Amino acid sequence: MTPAPDSALLSVRDLCVRFRGITALDGVSFDVHRGHIAGLIGPNGAGKTTLFNCLSRLYGYAEGSIRFDGRALEDAPAHRIAGLGIGRTFQNLALFSSMTVLDNIKVGRHARTRKGFLANALRLPGVGVEEHDSTRRAEELVRFLGLDPVADKRVSELPFGTRKRVELGRALASEPKLLLLDEPAAGLNHEEVGALGSLIRAIRDQFRLTVLLVEHHMGLVMSVSDRVVALNFGRKIAEGSPAEVRQDAGVIQAYLGTDS
Known part of the structure:
Protein backbone atom coordinates (compact mmCIF):
# COMPACT_ATOMS: atom_id res chain seq x y z
CA MET A 1 0.00 0.00 0.00
CA ILE A 86 20.29 9.51 -1.74
CA GLY A 87 21.24 6.02 -2.92
CA ARG A 88 21.75 5.03 -6.55
CA THR A 89 22.25 2.16 -8.95
CA PHE A 90 23.77 2.64 -12.41
CA GLN A 91 23.01 1.64 -16.02
CA ASN A 92 26.34 -0.17 -16.15
CA LEU A 93 27.12 -2.23 -13.07
CA ALA A 94 29.73 -0.61 -10.84
CA LEU A 95 30.63 -3.47 -8.50
CA PHE A 96 33.95 -4.76 -7.16
CA SER A 97 34.14 -7.97 -9.18
CA SER A 98 36.87 -9.63 -7.08
CA MET A 99 34.97 -9.08 -3.82
CA THR A 100 32.19 -11.25 -2.44
CA VAL A 101 28.50 -10.39 -2.57
CA LEU A 102 28.48 -9.65 1.17
CA ASP A 103 31.54 -7.42 0.99
CA ASN A 104 30.14 -5.47 -1.98
CA ILE A 105 26.99 -4.75 -0.01
CA LYS A 106 29.04 -3.78 3.06
CA VAL A 107 30.74 -1.11 0.94
CA GLY A 108 27.41 0.70 0.91
CA ARG A 109 27.62 1.06 4.71
CA HIS A 110 30.54 3.49 4.34
CA ALA A 111 28.13 6.45 4.26
CA ARG A 112 26.78 5.41 7.69
CA THR A 113 30.07 4.76 9.49
CA ARG A 114 31.90 7.35 11.58
CA LYS A 115 35.34 5.84 12.20
CA GLY A 116 37.97 7.09 9.77
CA PHE A 117 41.00 5.46 8.14
CA LEU A 118 43.32 6.08 11.09
CA ALA A 119 40.87 4.68 13.63
CA ASN A 120 40.46 1.53 11.55
CA ALA A 121 44.20 1.14 10.97
CA LEU A 122 44.92 1.43 14.70
CA ARG A 123 41.82 -0.56 15.71
CA LEU A 124 40.73 2.19 18.09
CA PRO A 125 37.75 1.68 20.42
CA GLY A 126 34.43 1.55 18.61
CA VAL A 127 35.80 0.21 15.33
CA GLY A 128 34.84 -3.38 16.12
CA VAL A 129 31.30 -2.40 17.11
CA GLU A 130 30.88 -0.42 13.89
CA GLU A 131 32.20 -3.32 11.79
CA HIS A 132 29.86 -5.76 13.51
CA ASP A 133 26.88 -3.49 12.85
CA SER A 134 27.82 -3.09 9.18
CA THR A 135 28.13 -6.85 8.74
CA ARG A 136 24.81 -7.49 10.46
CA ARG A 137 22.97 -4.97 8.32
CA ALA A 138 24.59 -6.29 5.14
CA GLU A 139 23.56 -9.84 6.06
CA GLU A 140 19.97 -8.66 6.57
CA LEU A 141 19.97 -7.22 3.04
CA VAL A 142 21.47 -10.42 1.65
CA ARG A 143 18.55 -12.35 3.12
CA PHE A 144 15.97 -9.79 1.99
CA LEU A 145 17.26 -9.94 -1.60
CA GLY A 146 17.48 -13.73 -1.65
CA LEU A 147 21.25 -13.70 -2.05
CA ASP A 148 22.05 -16.14 0.80
CA PRO A 149 23.25 -18.97 -1.50
CA VAL A 150 25.84 -16.70 -3.14
CA ALA A 151 26.78 -14.41 -0.24
CA ASP A 152 30.38 -15.69 -0.13
CA LYS A 153 30.88 -15.90 -3.90
CA ARG A 154 32.85 -13.36 -5.89
CA VAL A 155 30.62 -11.08 -7.92
CA SER A 156 32.53 -12.00 -11.10
CA GLU A 157 31.19 -15.56 -10.81
CA LEU A 158 27.53 -14.52 -10.83
CA PRO A 159 25.02 -14.07 -13.66
CA PHE A 160 24.00 -10.58 -14.69
CA GLY A 161 20.57 -10.60 -13.00
CA THR A 162 22.09 -11.62 -9.67
CA ARG A 163 24.73 -8.89 -9.91
CA LYS A 164 21.91 -6.38 -10.44
CA ARG A 165 20.49 -7.41 -7.05
CA VAL A 166 23.92 -7.04 -5.45
CA GLU A 167 24.16 -3.47 -6.68
CA LEU A 168 20.67 -2.82 -5.37
CA GLY A 169 21.74 -4.21 -1.99
CA ARG A 170 24.75 -1.91 -1.90
CA ALA A 171 22.52 1.12 -2.57
CA LEU A 172 20.11 0.04 0.19
CA ALA A 173 23.00 -0.46 2.63
CA SER A 174 23.45 3.32 2.80
CA GLU A 175 19.92 3.60 4.27
CA PRO A 176 18.65 6.07 1.65
CA LYS A 177 15.53 8.18 1.90
CA LEU A 188 16.94 -8.90 -17.54
CA ASN A 189 14.65 -11.52 -19.05
CA HIS A 190 10.85 -11.40 -18.89
CA GLU A 191 10.64 -13.43 -15.68
CA GLU A 192 13.33 -11.35 -13.98
CA VAL A 193 11.56 -8.10 -14.94
CA GLY A 194 8.32 -9.35 -13.35
CA ALA A 195 10.16 -10.21 -10.15
CA LEU A 196 11.89 -6.82 -10.20
CA GLY A 197 8.57 -4.99 -10.15
CA SER A 198 7.47 -6.88 -7.04
CA LEU A 199 10.88 -6.26 -5.45
CA ILE A 200 10.74 -2.49 -6.04
CA ARG A 201 7.36 -2.27 -4.34
CA ALA A 202 8.59 -4.46 -1.47
CA ILE A 203 11.64 -2.22 -1.01
CA ARG A 204 9.48 0.89 -0.86
CA ASP A 205 7.19 -0.68 1.73
CA GLN A 206 9.81 -2.53 3.80
CA PHE A 207 12.31 0.32 4.07
CA ARG A 208 9.78 3.18 3.91
CA LEU A 209 11.72 5.01 1.27
CA THR A 210 10.96 6.89 -1.95
Missing part, protein backbone atom coordinates in the same frame (compact mmCIF):
# COMPACT_ATOMS: atom_id res chain seq x y z
CA THR A 2 1.36 3.43 -0.95
CA PRO A 3 2.04 5.67 2.06
CA ALA A 4 0.22 9.01 2.02
CA PRO A 5 2.75 11.71 1.09
CA ASP A 6 3.02 14.60 3.51
CA SER A 7 5.30 16.73 1.32
CA ALA A 8 7.69 16.60 -1.59
CA LEU A 9 10.93 14.83 -0.68
CA LEU A 10 12.52 15.93 -3.96
CA SER A 11 11.76 19.17 -5.81
CA VAL A 12 13.36 19.93 -9.16
CA ARG A 13 12.75 23.45 -10.48
CA ASP A 14 13.61 24.91 -13.91
CA LEU A 15 16.69 22.70 -14.24
CA CYS A 16 18.96 23.50 -17.19
CA VAL A 17 22.13 21.61 -18.17
CA ARG A 18 24.27 22.52 -21.19
CA PHE A 19 27.32 20.78 -22.65
CA ARG A 20 29.33 22.94 -25.08
CA GLY A 21 26.23 24.59 -26.47
CA ILE A 22 24.07 21.44 -26.40
CA THR A 23 21.11 21.72 -24.04
CA ALA A 24 20.65 18.39 -22.25
CA LEU A 25 17.95 19.62 -19.85
CA ASP A 26 15.79 22.62 -20.59
CA GLY A 27 13.73 24.04 -17.71
CA VAL A 28 12.69 20.70 -16.18
CA SER A 29 10.48 20.86 -13.06
CA PHE A 30 8.73 18.15 -11.03
CA ASP A 31 8.24 16.86 -7.48
CA VAL A 32 8.61 13.39 -6.00
CA HIS A 33 6.53 12.89 -2.85
CA ARG A 34 7.59 10.86 0.15
CA GLY A 35 6.70 7.20 -0.08
CA HIS A 36 5.99 7.33 -3.81
CA ILE A 37 7.51 5.38 -6.66
CA ALA A 38 8.02 7.87 -9.50
CA GLY A 39 8.90 6.86 -13.04
CA LEU A 40 11.08 8.98 -15.32
CA ILE A 41 10.70 7.99 -18.97
CA GLY A 42 11.70 9.20 -22.41
CA PRO A 43 13.46 8.08 -25.60
CA ASN A 44 17.26 7.75 -25.74
CA GLY A 45 18.83 11.18 -25.37
CA ALA A 46 15.84 12.63 -23.54
CA GLY A 47 17.98 13.71 -20.57
CA LYS A 48 17.05 11.06 -18.00
CA THR A 49 20.56 10.01 -17.00
CA THR A 50 21.74 13.62 -17.11
CA LEU A 51 19.05 14.40 -14.54
CA PHE A 52 20.17 11.48 -12.37
CA ASN A 53 23.75 12.74 -12.56
CA CYS A 54 22.59 16.15 -11.38
CA LEU A 55 20.80 14.55 -8.42
CA SER A 56 24.01 12.65 -7.61
CA ARG A 57 26.03 15.88 -8.03
CA LEU A 58 28.16 14.26 -10.72
CA TYR A 59 27.02 17.08 -13.02
CA GLY A 60 26.52 20.72 -12.28
CA TYR A 61 23.68 22.73 -13.77
CA ALA A 62 23.57 26.14 -15.38
CA GLU A 63 20.18 27.19 -14.05
CA GLY A 64 17.47 26.00 -11.71
CA SER A 65 17.50 24.28 -8.35
CA ILE A 66 17.18 20.89 -6.68
CA ARG A 67 15.90 20.57 -3.12
CA PHE A 68 16.09 17.26 -1.30
CA ASP A 69 14.39 16.84 2.07
CA GLY A 70 14.22 20.61 2.45
CA ARG A 71 17.89 21.18 1.59
CA ALA A 72 19.35 22.75 -1.56
CA LEU A 73 21.79 20.35 -3.24
CA GLU A 74 23.79 22.99 -5.12
CA ASP A 75 26.52 23.19 -2.48
CA ALA A 76 26.63 19.49 -1.59
CA PRO A 77 29.71 17.68 -2.97
CA ALA A 78 29.21 14.33 -4.70
CA HIS A 79 30.88 12.37 -1.89
CA ARG A 80 28.29 13.68 0.62
CA ILE A 81 25.20 12.69 -1.36
CA ALA A 82 24.90 9.15 0.04
CA GLY A 83 25.23 10.52 3.57
CA LEU A 84 22.39 12.96 2.90
CA GLY A 85 20.11 10.03 2.05
CA LEU A 178 15.50 8.41 -1.90
CA LEU A 179 16.57 5.47 -4.08
CA LEU A 180 17.54 6.29 -7.68
CA LEU A 181 17.22 3.26 -9.97
CA ASP A 182 18.88 3.80 -13.35
CA GLU A 183 17.45 1.25 -15.82
CA PRO A 184 17.30 -1.66 -13.35
CA ALA A 185 15.54 -3.90 -15.91
CA ALA A 186 18.26 -3.55 -18.57
CA GLY A 187 19.57 -6.98 -19.53
CA VAL A 211 11.97 5.64 -5.40
CA LEU A 212 12.77 7.51 -8.62
CA LEU A 213 13.03 5.07 -11.49
CA VAL A 214 14.54 5.63 -14.94
CA GLU A 215 13.51 2.79 -17.21
CA HIS A 216 12.81 1.98 -20.87
CA HIS A 217 10.66 -1.04 -20.00
CA MET A 218 7.24 0.63 -20.12
CA GLY A 219 5.40 -2.35 -18.62
CA LEU A 220 7.57 -2.15 -15.51
CA VAL A 221 7.31 1.64 -15.15
CA MET A 222 3.55 1.74 -15.59
CA SER A 223 2.94 -1.17 -13.21
CA VAL A 224 4.96 0.14 -10.24
CA SER A 225 4.83 3.94 -10.49
CA ASP A 226 2.47 6.21 -8.58
CA ARG A 227 3.38 9.06 -10.92
CA VAL A 228 5.31 9.32 -14.19
CA VAL A 229 7.33 12.18 -15.70
CA ALA A 230 8.14 12.04 -19.42
CA LEU A 231 11.08 13.84 -21.03
CA ASN A 232 12.00 14.39 -24.66
CA PHE A 233 14.97 16.37 -25.99
CA GLY A 234 15.63 17.64 -22.47
CA ARG A 235 12.14 19.02 -21.87
CA LYS A 236 9.27 17.71 -19.79
CA ILE A 237 6.46 16.75 -22.14
CA ALA A 238 4.06 15.08 -19.71
CA GLU A 239 3.47 14.34 -16.03
CA GLY A 240 0.69 12.49 -14.25
CA SER A 241 -0.58 9.06 -13.33
CA PRO A 242 0.63 6.11 -15.44
CA ALA A 243 -2.74 6.00 -17.22
CA GLU A 244 -2.60 9.73 -18.04
CA VAL A 245 0.96 9.63 -19.34
CA ARG A 246 0.35 6.46 -21.35
CA GLN A 247 -2.42 8.22 -23.27
CA ASP A 248 -0.65 11.57 -23.69
CA ALA A 249 -0.33 12.54 -27.36
CA GLY A 250 3.15 14.03 -26.85
CA VAL A 251 4.42 10.82 -25.24
CA ILE A 252 2.93 8.67 -28.00
CA GLN A 253 4.54 10.85 -30.65
CA ALA A 254 7.93 10.82 -28.87
CA TYR A 255 7.99 7.02 -28.73
CA LEU A 256 6.15 6.04 -31.89
CA GLY A 257 6.55 9.08 -34.12
CA THR A 258 2.80 9.31 -34.62
CA ASP A 259 -0.17 11.02 -33.01
CA SER A 260 -2.29 7.88 -32.96
